[in-house]
Amino acid sequence: MxxxxxxxxxxxxxxxxxxxxxxVGSSHVAASPDVNVSSATIRNAMASLESEGYLHxxxxxxxxxxxxxxxxxxxxxxxxxxxxGASETQQVRSFFARAHGEIEQMLxxxxxxxxxxxxxxxxxxxxxxxxxxxxxxxxxxxxxxxxLAVIVLSNGAIEKHTIELDHEADELVVSAAxxxxxxxxxxxxxAEVGSFTPQHLGVAPGSEATxxxxxxxxxxxxxxxxxxxxxxxxxxxxDMAAAxxxxxxxxxxxxxxxxxxxxxxxxxxxxxxxxxxxIGRETGNEALADCSLVVAPYVVDGEAAGTIGVLGxxxxxxDQALSAVAVVANRLGRRLSEG
Amino acid sequence: MxxxxxxxxxxxxxxxxxxxxxxVGSSHVAASPDVNVSSATIRNAMASLESEGYLHxxxxxxxxxxxxxxxxxxxxxxxxxxxxGASETQQVRSFFARAHGEIEQMLxxxxxxxxxxxxxxxxxxxxxxxxxxxxxxxxxxxxxxxxLAVIVLSNGAIEKHTIELDHEADELVVSAAxxxxxxxxxxxxxAEVGSFTPQHLGVAPGSEATxxxxxxxxxxxxxxxxxxxxxxxxxxxxDMAAAxxxxxxxxxxxxxxxxxxxxxxxxxxxxxxxxxxxIGRETGNEALADCSLVVAPYVVDGEAAGTIGVLGxxxxxxDQALSAVAVVANRLGRRLSEG
DNA sequence: GCTGGCACTCCCGGCCGGAGAGTGCCAACG
DNA sequence: CGTTGGCACTCTCCGGCCGGGAGTGCCAGC
Numbered sequence: 001m002x003x004x005x006x007x008x009x010x011x012x013x014x015x016x017x018x019x020x021x022x023x024v025g026s027s028h029v030a031a032s033p034d035v036n037v038s039s040a041t042i043r044n045a046m047a048s049l050e051s052e053g054y055l056h057x058x059x060x061x062x063x064x065x066x067x068x069x070x071x072x073x074x075x076x077x078x079x080x081x082x083x084x085g086a087s088e089t090q091q092v093r094s095f096f097a098r099a100h101g102e103i104e105q106m107l108x109x110x111x112x113x114x115x116x117x118x119x120x121x122x123x124x125x126x127x128x129x130x131x132x133x134x135x136x137x138x139x140x141x142x143x144x145x146x147x148l149a150v151i152v153l154s155n156g157a158i159e160k161h162t163i164e165l166d167h168e169a170d171e172l173v174v175s176a177a178x179x180x181x182x183x184x185x186x187x188x189x190x191a192e193v194g195s196f197t198p199q200h201l202g203v204a205p206g207s208e209a210t211x212x213x214x215x216x217x218x219x220x221x222x223x224x225x226x227x228x229x230x231x232x233x234x235x236x237x238x239d240m241a242a243a244x245x246x247x248x249x250x251x252x253x254x255x256x257x258x259x260x261x262x263x264x265x266x267x268x269x270x271x272x273x274x275x276x277x278x279i280g281r282e283t284g285n286e287a288l289a290d291c292s293l294v295v296a297p298y299v300v301d302g303e304a305a306g307t308i309g310v311l312g313x314x315x316x317x318x319d320q321a322l323s324a325v326a327v328v329a330n331r332l333g334r335r336l337s338e339g
Numbered sequence: 340m341x342x343x344x345x346x347x348x349x350x351x352x353x354x355x356x357x358x359x360x361x362x363v364g365s366s367h368v369a370a371s372p373d374v375n376v377s378s379a380t381i382r383n384a385m386a387s388l389e390s391e392g393y394l395h396x397x398x399x400x401x402x403x404x405x406x407x408x409x410x411x412x413x414x415x416x417x418x419x420x421x422x423x424g425a426s427e428t429q430q431v432r433s434f435f436a437r438a439h440g441e442i443e444q445m446l447x448x449x450x451x452x453x454x455x456x457x458x459x460x461x462x463x464x465x466x467x468x469x470x471x472x473x474x475x476x477x478x479x480x481x482x483x484x485x486x487l488a489v490i491v492l493s494n495g496a497i498e499k500h501t502i503e504l505d506h507e508a509d510e511l512v513v514s515a516a517x518x519x520x521x522x523x524x525x526x527x528x529x530a531e532v533g534s535f536t537p538q539h540l541g542v543a544p545g546s547e548a549t550x551x552x553x554x555x556x557x558x559x560x561x562x563x564x565x566x567x568x569x570x571x572x573x574x575x576x577x578d579m580a581a582a583x584x585x586x587x588x589x590x591x592x593x594x595x596x597x598x599x600x601x602x603x604x605x606x607x608x609x610x611x612x613x614x615x616x617x618i619g620r621e622t623g624n625e626a627l628a629d630c631s632l633v634v635a636p637y638v639v640d641g642e643a644a645g646t647i648g649v650l651g652x653x654x655x656x657x658d659q660a661l662s663a664v665a666v667v668a669n670r671l672g673r674r675l676s677e678g
Numbered sequence: 679g680c681t682g683g684c685a686c687t688c689c690c691g692g693c694c695g696g697a698g699a700g701t702g703c704c705a706a707c708g
Numbered sequence: 709c710g711t712t713g714g715c716a717c718t719c720t721c722c723g724g725c726c727g728g729g730a731g732t733g734c735c736a737g738c
Contacts, residue, residue, distance in 0.1 A: 023700090025699065025700050025701085026700075026701080027699085027700080037711075037712085038711070038712050038713075039700095039712090039713095040702095040703095040711075040712050040713070040714090041710085041711055041712070043700085043701065043702070043703095044702090044710095044711090046701095047701085047702075057700095057701090058720095059718090059719060059720075060700085060701070060702095060717095060718055060719060061699070061700045061701055061717080061718045061719045061720075062699080062700065062701090062719075062720075063699080063700065063701095100501070100503070101500075101501050102499060102500070102501060135479050135480075135481065136477065136479040136489075138475065138477055138489075138491075140474050140475040140491045141474075142474065142493070142495055146495075148491060148495060150475075150477075150489055150491060150497065152477075152479045152487060152489060154481070156481055156485075156487060156501065158489065158497065158499055160441060160497055161440075161441070162439070162440050162441055162495065164439070235597065236597075237576070237593045237597065238590045238591070238592075238593035238594035238597060239590075241580070241586060241589050241590040241593055242586070242587070242590040244586060245586055246586070247580060247581070247583060247584055247585070247586050247589060248581070250580050250586060250589055251577045251578075251580040251581040252577070253577075254576045254577035254580055255577035258574065258575075258576065258577060362731090364730065364731050364732085365731070365732080366730085366731080376680075376681085377680070377681050377682075378681090378682095378731095379680075379681055379682070379683090379733095379734095380679085380680060380681070382731085382732065382733070382734095383680090383733090385732090386732085386733075396731095396732090397689095398687090398688065398689075399686095399687055399688060399731085399732070399733095400686085400687045400688045400689075400730070400731045400732055401688075401689075401730085401731070401732090402730080402731065402732095
């Protein structure tokens, strides 16, 4: 599609623009060691690249700026091997060697790690709870009419749901109902538990026994009638902010990041389209027109478990971000597979 | 300290500056309905207010801008009754009428509510876990060498801690150990549990029994050797960003907000000094020199439980923020007292 | 003691002009 | 025929300049 010279020139423009955030002129490109033609030739090539949509000129007699199409070609065709620096690799390694304890804490710390590595905002989406198996179920009475269902999952995550009872129930009844639930649920996935009917748990149709009523109420809460929300951890928003120059842009991006469900969908959508990088409007969100998103799934015990990502300006260091995301996803998956 | 005229003039300057973010000149003050003297008189008063440190002049022949001292006087002496508008009151009312379910979710939603009311960033610090009593303790084995302690507290919060065992222990042993813990801990506060010694739980000194070893390991984790972290919920960072005009400032503030422990200490410190508003450097943090912090504790069952706060620019709408924080703290405490 | 008037200061916005960066085109060259 | 040096042109950016406007401090008078 692009001959080699144009590709080289495009690469030079993109890399320089990423560094300087200034429109790049032909003489700068000519100074690049990869380019051995005169600036006049480069001008011709750049004019052609512009008409093909890879570059954009803010105004006559200004240098060129990459378009989304230009970044896209750069990422797809021109991406270097993308090695992480030695100190960064070491940072990741020692982080996961030290990492232990609660899974939420680890995921939150991972988002900090990733934002430290890239200097952009980092998003870590936890493994969905539906696929984990239940290790333990317990019902605890909080008040006469409110109980709490606590479910421990095999990956160490916890789900909790308050259950509002329509009758008063004492502690014994509540824990008896909990035992019934536990007997049926332990070893199953949450998705399976969600499809249980009262009959599965030995509730006779029409039963009015208090225990049965509690079981039914608990089951209703666990049913899929509400979305089991993935946990989201976002770090490095301050780094992200520093990468932009308009406070309005920053505010809009923060508004997106505050809506965590939206962020989950955003990452899932990008990944679903088979992309690992979404540039500008490719993110599918108008407010992120000046942003790029680098994503990668992580694999736990052989199965895709969650997603991590980096959000920065379209002029981000794609190679660094891509390799940081890849390495962290890899290590995180491995670490979680060990339990 | 300030005679009535000067106080009135100071109030007019502060309110106008809060509205417009522009230095205020004597003729603008003269236009205020509260002021019935000529602009020349106001000029004299303003010069005097400046020499006393309440106002600042960016340069000769510019209007005046309030100093921290000026805001402080405004907040302390000139604060109106600070009624919340009818629609806002309604919003708070209906929020807490609807609110139900997990406490964390409620606190997170409260931070959104507060940021919506004020259009600044809102911080909600959850009740400390130490003072809540234990409702239930359970030990669940995750792997042969890792167990999870799940503690349900009377306010519906959950603590969980992974316990790394030095010996393998099967599920029966783990849950037996859990039962021992539960028997001793239920009904006590977490602080009390933290002071337990193995002897409290019937562990014979020097015992090598596997159950005893698990109990000891679990106890070690629950001991106060690590700080029980209060949960923090922050909302409205996008609104906060929109209130500033330098992206660098926003980035620095976000960097503070990312350090949640710091934020907890910040609020605690302000409250500890008996303040409900900290202006600029009064926050004790250089990075927040352009910010003000409005805080209030909330009371659950007659005891101070947690803190909420609002972070905005020094030129914030103090009366609105103060009343919003007060109303939300009040309602939140009431709501949590009901269980 | 307040006020109107006045001279003064300083910012801000618009305008101009030159420097600089960059382009497109063209003619010449290998 | 592709490449290159040259050249005329364009447009932004920056500094200087200037006038208007907002605001001040001071003073004299009521």
